[in-house]
Structures are given as C-alpha cells and as structure tokens.
Amino acid sequence: MTQNNVRRKTLVAIAADPNSAASPFASKTADLKSLFGNHCFNEAVQRERLPEKVFESLQETIRSSKQLDSNIAETVAKAMHDWATEHGATHFTHWFQPMTGSTAEKHDCFVIPTGIGQAIAKFSGSELIRGEPDASSFPSGGLRATFEARGYTAWDPSSPAFIFRHKNGSTLVIPTYFVSWTGEALDMRTPLLRSMAALEQQSLRVLKLFGNKTAKRVYPTVGAEQEYFLIDRRLAALRPDLLVTGRTLFGAKPPKGQELEDNYFGSIPERVLGFMTELEYELVLLGIPVRTRHNEVAPAQFEVAPFFEAANLATDHQMLLMQLLRNVATRHGFHCLLHEKPFAGINGSGKHNNWSIMTDDNENLLDPGDTPHENAQFLFFTTAVLRAVHKHGDLLRMSVSGANNDHRLGANEAPPAIMSIFLGSALEEVFRQLASGTAASSQKMAPIEIGVSTLPPLKRHSEDRNRTSPFAFTGNKFEFRAVGSSQNVAQSTTVLNTIVAESLDILATELENALNAKKEFNSAVQEIVSKTIQEHQAVLFNGNCYSEEWKKEAEKRGLLNLVTTAECLPLINGKKATELFGKYKIFSKTEVDSRHEIYAENYVKTIHIEANTAIEVAGTMILPAVLNYKTVLAQAATTKLQKELLQELDTHIDALIEQLRQLKKTVTDIPEGNAQKSAEYCCNTVIPAMQVLRETVDSLEESVDDGLWPLPTYTELLFSR
Numbered sequence: 001m002t003q004n005n006v007r008r009k010t011l012v013a014i015a016a017d018p019n020s021a022a023s024p025f026a027s028k029t030a031d032l033k034s035l036f037g038n039h040c041f042n043e044a045v046q047r048e049r050l051p052e053k054v055f056e057s058l059q060e061t062i063r064s065s066k067q068l069d070s071n072i073a074e075t076v077a078k079a080m081h082d083w084a085t086e087h088g089a090t091h092f093t094h095w096f097q098p099m100t101g102s103t104a105e106k107h108d109c110f111v112i113p114t115g116i117g118q119a120i121a122k123f124s125g126s127e128l129i130r131g132e133p134d135a136s137s138f139p140s141g142g143l144r145a146t147f148e149a150r151g152y153t154a155w156d157p158s159s160p161a162f163i164f165r166h167k168n169g170s171t172l173v174i175p176t177y178f179v180s181w182t183g184e185a186l187d188m189r190t191p192l193l194r195s196m197a198a199l200e201q202q203s204l205r206v207l208k209l210f211g212n213k214t215a216k217r218v219y220p221t222v223g224a225e226q227e228y229f230l231i232d233r234r235l236a237a238l239r240p241d242l243l244v245t246g247r248t249l250f251g252a253k254p255p256k257g258q259e260l261e262d263n264y265f266g267s268i269p270e271r272v273l274g275f276m277t278e279l280e281y282e283l284v285l286l287g288i289p290v291r292t293r294h295n296e297v298a299p300a301q302f303e304v305a306p307f308f309e310a311a312n313l314a315t316d317h318q319m320l321l322m323q324l325l326r327n328v329a330t331r332h333g334f335h336c337l338l339h340e341k342p343f344a345g346i347n348g349s350g351k352h353n354n355w356s357i358m359t360d361d362n363e364n365l366l367d368p369g370d371t372p373h374e375n376a377q378f379l380f381f382t383t384a385v386l387r388a389v390h391k392h393g394d395l396l397r398m399s400v401s402g403a404n405n406d407h408r409l410g411a412n413e414a415p416p417a418i419m420s421i422f423l424g425s426a427l428e429e430v431f432r433q434l435a436s437g438t439a440a441s442s443q444k445m446a447p448i449e450i451g452v453s454t455l456p457p458l459k460r461h462s463e464d465r466n467r468t469s470p471f472a473f474t475g476n477k478f479e480f481r482a483v484g485s486s487q488n489v490a491q492s493t494t495v496l497n498t499i500v501a502e503s504l505d506i507l508a509t510e511l512e513n514a515l516n517a518k519k520e521f522n523s524a525v526q527e528i529v530s531k532t533i534q535e536h537q538a539v540l541f542n543g544n545c546y547s548e549e550w551k552k553e554a555e556k557r558g559l560l561n562l563v564t565t566a567e568c569l570p571l572i573n574g575k576k577a578t579e580l581f582g583k584y585k586i587f588s589k590t591e592v593d594s595r596h597e598i599y600a601e602n603y604v605k606t607i608h609i610e611a612n613t614a615i616e617v618a619g620t621m622i623l624p625a626v627l628n629y630k631t632v633l634a635q636a637a638t639t640k641l642q643k644e645l646l647q648e649l650d651t652h653i654d655a656l657i658e659q660l661r662q663l664k665k666t667v668t669d670i671p672e673g674n675a676q677k678s679a680e681y682c683c684n685t686v687i688p689a690m691q692v693l694r695e696t697v698d699s700l701e702e703s704v705d706d707g708l709w710p711l712p713t714y715t716e717l718l719f720s721r
C-alpha cells in the first residue's frame with residue numbers, strides 16, 4: 001500500500017467512527033460525591049479498619065510528617081492488604097519520583113508460595129515501610145557508585161496509599177521517598193518535603209511576631225492547571241517523531257491554526273467530553289478533586305484544573321493526573337501529548353503552578369484579609385515573595401528549564417524567560433506607594449499606614465490578569481506560569497518554598513531586631529516592608545512581557561534573560577544555589593552536583609534522541625517520498641515552467657541530503673565526558689542543524705504530491721476527531 005493509501009484510509013476510518021472505541025470503564029454513575037476517594041486508604045478507611053490506638057498513632061505520624069512507628073506497621077499493613085484485596089488488588093508497589101521527571105514503580109505480587117501447589121496472600125509491615133528496588137538504572141548523578149547501586153524507598157505516610165486500576169486488575173500503590181543508603185535524596189519528593197519544612201519554620205516565626213498564638217502548622221498549597229493535546233491514536237501511530245520524542249520534528253504550518261481564536265473555551269467535542277468524563281471519574285476515585293475543564297487556545301488543546309491541596313499531596317496527584325491523562329486517552333482512541341511544544345507555530349502547553357501559604361487554621365497567608373492587622377501581615381508575606389523572586393529569579397527559571405520547555409520560554413511564547421512579577425494595578429500601587437513613602441499616585445490613594453490602613457479591594461478575576469507575566473498575583477495566591485506541561489511541579493515548588501523561606505527568615509530577623517531595639521511594631525513593619533520593596537521593586541512589571549521594549553528594559557534593570565537550558569544548568573550547583581539550598585538543608589553540595597549532572601545529561605540525551613529521530617524520518621521516509629515525486633515530475637515535465645519546478649525540487653532535494661549529512665556529523669561530534677560542555681554543544685550546534693533540516697522538509701511538504709507524503713499533516717493531526 002502506498003503511503004497515500006495508509007494516510008487516507010486512516011482519515012476515512014476516523015471520519016466514519018467519530019466516537020471511536022467505547023471505553024471499557026465507561027463511568028455509569030453521576031454520583032461522584034459518594035465515590036470521592038473510594039480508592040484511597042484515607043482517614044475514613046483508616047478509622048474504620050484500624051484499632052483506635054493504631055489509628056491515633058498513624059494520624060499523629062501523618063500530622064508530624066514522621067516515619068511510621070514500626071510497632072504499628074504490621075497492623076496497618078494487614079488492614080491495607082485486606083482493603084486492597086477487596087478492591088481487586090493483586091500486587092503492591094512502592095511508587096516514587098526519581099529524577100527522570102516521571103514516576104517509577106515495581107510491582108510485587110501479594111501471593112507467596114508456601115509449598116508445592118500452595119500459597120498465601122500476604123503484605124508485611126516491613127514491605128509497607130521500606131522497599132529496595134533494583135535501582136541501579138535510575139539517574140543518580142554520581143550519588144551512587146554502581147557497585148553500591150542500592151537506594152531504598154520509604155513510605156511517606158502523609159500521602160495516602162491508593163488503588164490504581166487498569167484494564168485487567170488493580171495495584172495497591174504506596175507513595176514513597178527514594179533515598180540512597182547514605183541518606184542523599186534520589187528523588188523529587190524528599191527535597192520538596194524539606195523545603196516545606198523550611199517554609200513552615202520561617203512562616204511560623206513571622207506569624208508569632210504578628211501575635212498568632214494558634215497556628216501550629218504552615219504549609220504551601222499548590223493548584224496546578226494542566227494543558228495537553230489530544231490527537232487520534234491512529235494518526236499518531238504514523239508519526240515516529242510524535243511517538244518517540246513527544247513532538248513533531250517536521251510539519252508545515254497548516255492553512256488554519258489558532259488565528260481565528262475560535263477554540264479557547266469553545267464547545268468541547270463530544271468524543272473529548274467522553275474522555276474527560278471518564279478521566280474525572282478515575283480522578284474522583286483517587287480523591288483528586290478536579291474543578292475545571294475546557295478547550296484551550298490551540299486546536300486539539302485542552303486544560304484540566306484541580307482544586308488546590310498541600311504541595312506534597314498536590315504533587316503526587318499531579319503526577320497521577322498526567323498518568324491518567326495518558327491511560328484514559330488510550331482507552332478512547334486518543335494519544336495524549338503532554339510535551340511543552342508538540343507543534344511548531346501553535347501554542348505550546350504549560351502547567352500554571354498556583355501557589356500560596358496556608359496555616360492549619362485555614363488562614364491563607366497571601367490573602368489580604370479585611371482588617372489593617374491582616375493587611376499588614378499580608379504585605380509582610382507578599383514583600384517576602386517579591387524579594388525572593390527578585391533575588392532568585394535565576395533559580396526559578398532554572399527550576400523550569402529542560403529541552404522541551406525551551407521551546408516555550410525562549411521563543412516569544414507565554415511566558416518569557418525573564419522572571420518578573422505582575423501584582424495587578426491596585427496592589428502594585430500600594431507597593432509603589434509604600435516604597436516611595438508618599439501617595440504619588442494616579443489613583444490618588446491615601447498613604448498606606450501599616451496597622452492602620454486597609455487595602456483597596458484587589459481584583460480576583462482572570463480578565464484583570466496580565467497573561468504575559470511569568471509570575472502573577474491573582475488575588476490570594478501567586479501563579480507561576482513558566483512551568484512546563486510535562487514537568488513535575490515538585491521542582492518549581494521546592495525552589496519557590498526555599499527562596500520565600502529565605503526571605504521570610506531575613507525579614508523576620510530584621511523585625512526581631514527592631515522589636516528588641518524597642519521599636520513600635522507597626523512602624524517597624526512599615527519600615528522593613530518599605531525598604532525591602534525599594535530594594536526589590538525592579539522585578540515588578542505590569543506591561544507586556546512579550547515586547548522587545550521589555551527585553552531592553554529588563555536588561556537595564558539587571559533582570560536575567562536565560563533563554564536556554566544550557567545557560568541555566570550551571571546555576572543548579574553554582575555558588576548562590578549551593579549556599580542557599582545548603583543553609584535551609586534542601587540539598588547538600590553533593591546533591592546539587594548530582595542534579596547538575598543528571599539534568600545536563602538528560603538535556604543531551606533528549607536532543608540526541610530528537611536528532612536521531614529527525615535523521616531517521618528525513619532519511620527513510622521523506623527523502624524516498626520526495627525522490628518518488630521527482631520521478632513522476634521528471635516524466636511529466638515538458639514546458640519551461642514545469643522544468644523550472646523540477647529544478648526547484650532538485651535544489652531542495654540536494655539541500656535535504658546535504659543537511660542530513662550535516663546533522664549526522666553534529667550528532668557524531670557530540671563531545672563526551674563533560675555534561676555541561678555536551679549540553680552547550682547540543683544547544684549551539686545540534687539544535688540549529690535540526691532546525692535547518694526542518695525548514696527544508698517543511699517547504700517540501702508544501703510542494704510534493706500529497707498522495708506521496710508519508711506523515712500526517714498538521715491539519716490532519718489537529719482537526720481529525
């Protein structure tokens with residue numbers, strides 16, 4: 001069959017079968033409320049199934065983020081096993097987040113043979129508490145010499161165990177840390193929890209100064225909005241680049257993209273709605289609260305937004321959400337793309353990290369509140385965030401770097417790589433006024449007197465937002481928009497927690513010193529807040545972050561514009577990060593070094609794989625197709641114009657061959673032995689070579705017989721469903 005027929009047949013099949021495969025899991029109930037958390041070993045299940053003393057002890061472990069008491073481990077494990085078996089689980093797994101950016105699991109069967117033809121089902125306390133995956137293949141960045149390749153996994157009781165179901169059964173999943181025998185973090189969860197502890201400690205210190213006597217716990221909250229693309233699996237199967245790299249390495253701009261702006265919030269196609277309904281059903285079973293679903297800006301692009309939760313739980317749930325997006329998409333005949341930039345020239349996908357700080361009294365510390373006292377505390381915390389982002393914008397940028405996200409951040413697409421803060425006009429006015437000490441305002445606001453004034457109403461609706469800003473205050477939280485759609489939110493949240501903890505630490509020390517010097521509380525706060533804003537207001541920007549003027553202006557203000565991952569990598573274990581992370585015990589020196597190694601290697605491998613895929617597709621699919629077309633054209637060409645067409649084609653074919661050779665050479669020449677050097681080489685030499693090749697292929701796509709073209713086009717990928 002010619003390529004023509006394969007592609008055409010697929011399109012015809014999709015058109016004839018709009019609702020694709022009926023899902024084996026079709027959700028038959030609308031009673032989502034009663035299903036919520038049914039597949040979670042949550043507090044209610046624990047209370048029901050554990051002896052009261054054990055339940056109390058487990059709850060205390062969860063509250064204080066301690067390790068599980070080995071005395072109760074057997075009882076908890078037995079209850080968990082009974083519960084899981086009733087839900088059809090045959091296996092259990094320790095589930096962790098290695099530094100690959102995804103999750104890892106190794107399933108063990110509950111059933112153990114006891115003799116010939118005999119077996120028992122069992123799950124012990126020690127199996128619950130600790131696991132030893134054969135982990136030599138996970139990246140450790142030199143943290144584990146291969147002869148000592150063992151790391152171990154340990155249950156994090158603050159994240160409840162759950163049942164993960166698949167087509168033919170279920171697995172009991174235990175969320176765990178992954179650490180080396182010498183105690184170094186080999187995962188993303190461990191540093192996240194360390195950073196939560198640092199933020200808690202400093203926040204409680206500030207709250208105490210503000211006279212709060214009731215808060216015992218403080219934790220960051222995260223609500224991560226996830227963007228993704230859905231395309232038909234049958235078409236994805238014809239695109240090796242999508243299957244291997246998650247993005248299209250070739251593809252001419254379609255006649256219709258997103259220019260009509262008719263997709264955003266448009267009516268959701270029925271087949272997609274079927275997918276979303278089932279996705280939400282699965283999420284509800286796992287106790288993952290989803291709130292919003294809608295079409296996004298690009299054709300075939302969608303978004304799902306959960307309710308916010310404590311950062312560690314939100315991270316686990318976010319990882320599960322990504323897994324479920326992929327699994328449920330498959331059941332509905334879709335291929336889910338979580339890549340940051342699946343299609344050139346069409347909006348990419350991000351993951352807005354909505355972040356705030358909460359007390360165990362349910363007080364949102366980034367909510368302005370109603371009274372002058374609440375306002376003062378709010379200004380103190382937001383000023384700390386301002387300082388943090390100004391001082392450590394480079395580390396925030398680093399926390400979202402990666403080969404995939406470079407396509408968004410560096411490329412005039414939301415948001416830019418320059419880290420700035422959007423406060424909204426009302427709050428920015430307050431900040432400017434505090435910094436200048438006078439009411440020099442266009443809005444004619446009275447000077448703010450800390451402890452006396454109340455703040456003007458701050459808007460909370462999305463219309464008022466500056467969509468171009470990477471870091472925006474949205475009424476009672478900050479929204480970090482630079483996070484990539486496929487990234488683990490733990491990374492950006494860890495950095496955010498740490499840099500804000502540092503700022504709170506510095507500001508709290510200043511406040512303590514002032515109070516010790518018998519300064520009046522409110523005027524001490526006013527002085528500290530005003531001075532800090534003065535020093536750090538360069539990071540405030542309410543204008544258009546995409547504009548050329550902002551790039552120039554930002555440079556004048558000394559704000560960094562780190563366009564590529566290769567530039568960000570050295571920051572990971574640079575002097576500033578090493579000291580900061582060391583001081584708050586988030587990462588040791590060895591841990592930051594290992595991360596530099598891992599992320600640099602990961603970057604190089606990603607580009608390497610992309611280049612090899614481009615070589616394969618261009619060499620074995622595009623070039624033969626184009627030569628076929630040339631044969632046809634050569635036979636047909638009789639007139640001068642037709643012969644010119646043949647000439648043009650020849651020029652393009654030669655360019656293609658030459659550029660293919662060139663790309664192969666750059667790949668062979670990737671330097672080895674120094675991860676940073678390899679990364680820079682990939683960034684400066686391999687990527688441009690891929691780009692040049694792409695341009696030739698894309699222009700050929702526009703002139704070669706469509707019947708011979710081997711790859712489904714952008715129009716077909718984006719509009720067939």
Ligand code: ADP
Binds near residue numbers: 364476
């Ligand atoms: P809007 O509708 O104005 O975009 P929402 O309140 O719906 O804002 O929030 C958007 C995202 O922000 C949701 O995922 C939500 O869970 C999250 N979010 C809301 N409040 C907080 C908070 N205090 N901390 C962290 N995330 C939050």
Ligand code: MG
Binds near residue numbers: 225352479
């Ligand atoms: Mg958002």
